[in-house]
Amino acid sequence: MKLSDLKTVDQLIEERREKDAEFREIWDSTAFARQVAIIVVRYRTERGLSQRELARLTGLQQPAIARLENGETEPRLQTLAKLTAATGLSFHLDVVRGGVELVPA
Amino acid sequence: MKLSDLKTVDQLIEERREKDAEFREIWDSTAFARQVAIIVVRYRTERGLSQRELARLTGLQQPAIARLENGETEPRLQTLAKLTAATGLSFHLDVVRGGVELVPA
DNA sequence: GCGTCCGATAACGCACGCGTTATCATCTAA
């Protein structure tokens, strides 16, 4: 087997998403949490902050930051607001057709 | 006292908001809930729906609709999503500087 | 080795939005 034959993680996910209805439902419903995760991780790592430091800045706790960055939980609006208060981050959300989408920039 | 000397509700609120720091904090932090309330009430009344009918459409309950329309609670993203699923409503949110703002249209 | 910091994670409780049910005063129509 050639290395180029290996499937990417995204390909594997997409394949299962198409085959498994239950998986698709769960995956899609947590899309927003994963998008938030990416933003938080990027912000923190670009500034060389630890989770504990970001927690102190935002008034959150280190385990809460970890859960957000792992996309484990759907954050509350209040939590997103805390993130933006001390960081300069901002989140633009479109709630439409039963879903929550994060609008880039 | 002339009728024109009567202060509007908005004027009374603004005056207290400037004088009372605690009141201002609570009032501003619930601004988003009140904005959502206006949208829900308008949507429902324009179509001549009862709270129970809107509840059935959205999968929520009549008391939940009432609480939303009275601005008593800060709705969850999941709840806003339910509202948009069956109604065609949409919510555009800006989470910035520690607050949640509802973007018109 | 040893101490330190890291992120991940478990356990427990709390806060709060919503489900569920029931009730209330008010209004309108028959």
Next chain:
DNA sequence: TTAGATGATAACGCGTGCGTTATCGGACGC
């Protein structure tokens, strides 16, 4: 006046995100 529908609200429980504390393995420097 009576019957039905409306919105408001109380009571109780549940789900879940976060606070809080503690702990874990792993990486790094001394």
